[in-house]
Amino acid sequence: PDSGAPLPVPSGSTLLVRSSGGTTDVVVGGGVTEVAPGEQAPKGTNERHFKITGDGSAHVRAPSGQPLWRFAAMPDRAPAISLAKDPERQARGSLQMSYKIEDDYGVTEARAQFAPRTADAGKEGKNKEADKAEPRPLFEPPQFALVLPNARTRNGVGQTVKDLSEDPYAGADVTLTLTAKDEAGNEGKSEPFNMRLPERLFTKPLARALIEQRRILALDANQNSQVYTALDALMIAPELFTPEAGHYLGLFSVKHQLEAARTDAALRDVVASLWALAVTIEDGNITDVDKALRAAQEALKQALERGATDEEIKKLTDNLRAALDNFLRQLAEQFRNNPQQLARPLDPNTKMLSQQDLKSMLDRLERMSRSGDKDAAKQLLEQLQQMLENLQMAQPGQGGDDMEQALNELGDMIRKQQQLRDKTYKQGQDSRRDRMRGKQGDKQGDQSMGDLQQDQQSLRDRLKKLQEELAKRGMGPGQRGQQGQQGQQGQRGEQGQGQQGQGGDQGDGEDGLDQADSAMGDATGRLGEGNADGAVDSQGRALDALRKG
Structure with missing residues (x-):
């Protein structure tokens, strides 16, 4: 007997014929060929594996009575992936990417890959010796997995937020390429996109200078002597430029660490020291709690992806709750210490987010993972991460680009x-x-x-x-003072606002x-x-x- 119309299957599919209690007699033809089994058959059974590379047929003659199966091999095209819009920098320096994915049978993996983009070789002022020496980066450019809209995406838009602000390539000119793979291993690539990786904004001049030297050293170890000279120059007249003893000693230490570095591993340690010193100069404890929050998010995300147990998910969710509480407490402390930050006008599209909202999201996330809906839990975690990325920070200098432009x-x-x-x-x-x-x-x-x-x-x-x-x-x-008072008096009514600008020294107020x-x-x-x-x-x-x- 004939099975009738050919059965459409993806080209490259595997046909598995399993029997128990005897051997099987299978006759195949056309684009169906036998291959060695990839794994051992379950105990008490026999298996035969066939690869379908083109139109063909298979007939199980023993045991008898089986129909003749016909297969129409459908070509498995490579997936298509492209940016839905230009990558965007988030409030805390992370990178948000939106991308479109298409495949005839479903994408199983997608990645973002960056490559350094060097300046044009013919630029004026570049000496010939520098032209000859190829840059010798100490670190590989970043690459990471992208979040898929669902497990086997045939057609959809995905979004990933990745914190690269601490990466040595942050602030560098790079080329971004997105890749997507299907189950058969076919790979599709996006058009290369030239961009500058977002970086953390440092407002203090010494911290900015250290971060610049860190990037120069990280992207080209051959520049170590120039970086040493720059660090040496930053130590001139400490009473004027580095009055804080701790900052000067940190600078002194990292300069001598660079002088003693003889291997790439030692130079990588110098890169780490430059980052730590710049962050210490720029701010205080907020960085530690911020880092702990990001680490807790990443740990939970990885656990969801590998299908961890309910017990582990609960433990990691509790860790995230604790890290979030610490972060919000530190943020509130900074608002108290920097009341002028309350004077910043809010974007009219800003959504207000309470601590209770965040707690509710974490509760929902835990319930979803316990009920086995891991994909929904991952999406909710992604939403939470995006909300925290866009949370207005209380650090002085946020939105520093506008202020710096005005000062210039x-x-x-x-x-x-x-x-x-x-x-x-x-x-x-x-x-x-x-x-x-x-x-x-x-x-x-x-x-x-x-x-x-x-x-x-x-x-x-x-x-x-x-x-x-x-x-x-x-x-x-008048706006700075008014908004600051409004922010601080918000729940005391509007009594004090009518007195704004009355009394006091008019010369000072103007x-x-x-x-x-x-x-x-x-x-x-x-x-x-x-x-x-x-x-x-x-x-x-x-x-x-x-x-x-």
């Missing part, structure tokens, strides 16, 4: 105002000298005064634009940038009148106010 802009304005004042003073001297010699103000002199007026007005416009940007971020005149704006306006007017001496006075007031701002 202000510094440039101070330099420009100083130059403008010098030019105005010189123009006043030239005019006085010409008058003493009996010369009349010529057109060239008038034109020069007009140029100075135009430059002063442009600088004032820049200041106004900066003030608008600061106001948007909640750092405008914003330095407002004073600078007013003084620049005076200077512009006096330049328009041809009054260079008066303009110099106003420009001097503008300079003082900018520095105060």
Whole structure:
């Protein structure tokens, strides 16, 4: 008898024929061929294994009465994987990746792989010797498994959050490639994506300098002498630049550790020491509890993936609860020590998350794992991790990019105002000298005064634009104090808000940038009148106010 229409099966499938109490007589044809069994048959049974590589048939003749089975081998294409959107940096420096996965029979494994991306070889200022020496990285670039939407994903979008902020490649230019495999071992790759790995933001200059030298050494051991020179330079004038004895001693220690390093393993220890010293300089105990929280999350995630026992899952969930409590306690302590952090405006899309919400999520996660729904538990853990990644940290300098940009802009304005004042003073001297010699103000002199007026007005416009940007971020005149008080008085009612700005020393309360704006306006007017001496006075007031701002 014939089984009828061919049975569609993936190309590369294995046909297993098992019998008990006797031998089997199997005749195969076409793309069906016998292969050696990969494992021993259960006791008391006989097994024969056949590989289906193309259309074919198999007929079990003994025991008799079995139909002729026909197979249509369907080609097993390689999976497709691509980024659903550009990778994003999370609030605490982790990397979030969203990706699309497709496969005809289902993806069983996906990974993210990074490769270092070197600068163009022909850049100016690069000496020929450096061109010849290939970089000698001390560490392999990061790679890690990606979370699958479900166990055998045929078509779906997955998301993975990975903390790479402590990785030596953090902050480096890299190329990201995603790979996906199906059960047959077919592999698909995404288009390479050039990016800079997110890094932890360090706000203190010495910590930033150490992290930069750490990355240079980690990515090229040949640079060890240059890094040594940089560390030596950082120790100049400790009374000015490293007044804290502990920081200076740490710098001294790591410099001599690098000097004594003779092997790659010793250099890797120096890289670890540079990180530890930078973190100590930047902040305090929050890093330890943050690290413990991440370790507890990772331990639970791995236990869920390997199908650990209920007892182990409970123990690891309790560990995560304790780590989360410590973290939130430390976070609250930092808010108390840095009340100005409460002045930061919240994003209008911010979702408020209470400690009870987090506790409820952990309870649900434990219930899911106990009931055997490990996939759902893994997804919930992933959600929890994303929430914690986006939790607004109380560390000073968070959102430091905006503040640093504003400070750089202000510094440039101070330099420009100083130059403008010098030019105005010189123009006043030239005019006085010409008058003493009996010369009349010529057109060239008038034109020069007009140029100075135009430059002063442009600088004032820049200041106004900066003030608008600061106001948007909640750092405008009066906003810092108001928001800080509102944050601290939130549950005491609005009684104190009506008194804001009343009483007190008005001079102290007025914003330095407002004073600078007013003084620049005076200077512009006096330049328009041809009054260079008066303009110099106003420009001097503008300079003082900018520095105060």
